[in-house]
Amino acid sequence: MPVAPLIPPPLSLYVHLPWCVRKCPYCDFNSHEARTALPFDAYVEALLADLEFDLPLVWGRTVHSVFFGGGTPSLFPAEAIDRFLQGASSRLRFAPDVEITLETNPGTAEHGRFEGYRAAGVNRLSFGIQSFDDGCLQRLGRIHDSREAEAAVKQAQDAGFDDINLDLMFALPQQTPAMAETDVERAIALAPAHVSHYQLTLEPNTVFAVRTPEGLPDEDTAWTMQEACQARLAAAGYAQYEISAYARPGRQCAHNLNYWRFGDYLGIGAGAHGKLTLGSEQSILRRWKHKHPARYLATAGTAGAIGGDERIAPEQRPFEFMLNALRLREGFTLALFRARTGLDDEAIAAPLERAIARGWLAREDGERIRPTELGLRFANDAIALFL
Incomplete structure (x- = not known):
């Protein structure tokens, strides 16, 4: 939570x-x-x-x-x-x-x-x-x-x-x-x-x-x-x-x-996706627009152009974060994980240790997590641990 x-x-x-x-x-x-x-x-x-x-x-x-x-x-x-x-x-x-x-x-x-x-x-x-x-x-x-x-x-x-x-x-x-x-x-x-x-x-x-x-x-x-x-x-x-x-x-x-640091992006245009952190309600929103250009042109500027809204639940956030961050050679800091997800380190402790044990991730100075060369090659497997 x-x-x-x-x-x-x-x-x-x-x-x-x-x-x-x-x-x-x-x-x-x-x-x-x-x-x-x-x-x-x-x-x-x-x-x-x-x-x-x-x-x-x-x-x-x-x-x-x-x-x-x-x-x-x-x-x-x-x-x-x-x-x-x-x-x-x-x-x-x-x-x-x-x-x-x-x-x-x-x-x-x-x-x-x-x-x-x-x-x-x-x-x-x-x-x-x-x-x-x-x-x-x-x-x-x-x-x-x-x-x-x-x-x-x-x-x-x-x-x-x-x-x-x-x-x-x-x-x-x-x-x-x-x-x-x-x-x-x-x-x-x-x-x-x-x-x-x-x-x-x-x-x-x-x-x-x-x-x-x-x-x-x-x-x-x-x-x-x-x-x-x-x-x-x-x-x-x-x-x-x-x-x-x-x-x-x-x-x-x-x-x-x-994107890879789990930043925010506003998506506009036919089929565009966005991800926004809403500080006022302490939630993360994904919003996407209708894909077909004709429908988009007819509805843009109204709620009719929205293909869907979805709040990223707290239990989904570790996977969503890792899906991006583990593509980067620099990896991420635990402070960044907390700020972007609102979650404590405990939310990822178990899968993180499994990934380290398999040689996919490495911990530096207790704070930074980086993918290893093996982890970059098997990034999808490492990311899947956080599902």
Whole structure:
């Protein structure tokens, strides 16, 4: 049971833009193919109405990061992003150093648009590259090729962006360890600040889950790829600070760090999820919005746009906290656990000792808990102990 007051943590804003040119066969995100002209103006108005409706949940709090996810946010013109950010910053207090990330697909990058995004206030770009091998890209259903990927990153750099993330996937259909390493080499050559490097997984309700692609590497080969790529990234100055995230010094993603430290985030847009600590009632609320864009557009700004509200019960909080914190190399302090969950150390004492005994977690100075190298590899098993 709660024994300490819940202290509202840093707040982020997540904005979901749900359309894409073509749905990838591995994608389980709330994304919808753009079959007609997109309602940019109407959707921005809906986002601002949605934000207005949720404002009472976050009155007086400062937003430290904004993340435009999708879908493919770069389908939206810079003018639409600018209008939203102006409207949002007039309703919320943005920190002076607020990180504002926009996900972009190289296949939707247009010359001149990056300058517009930067003028609108976007200061970080995340490119969904996935691979620099054209055969792998085709098998993944991507709409860009390697030439377009490299050109788009260089255009963004020419527009003044120096905080750039490149998303790469490994264990792709018909991919060899040498091919995976080449992807990392080509990413490093573009000198991004950050690299996300994660294994392809076959998620339920995707095309790949129904029709398994041929030539998927087995788990041992996938692990060989991960170790080799991790070593190459480290040699180039990219430190692994989360299971699938690597950054140059000081260039970690502030938005994602807030997730992993069990921070708060307000989620607006079709299918967006949020998690908020409500100090007035000493509870943690999860809220999500309806997924289908048409329904969202029709109801945004009213209770009708809410897909669901759920309070995270005290007995659920240890698992929810560990689901995030144990992905980080830094782990967490027991003080952070108490502040974010309102629970005493006893709430996790037994599973914590089991995880330490199995070599998955280590305790430092009695206060900090870190995953070991083995624990990072078996993070899901370690997290499951706290269910």
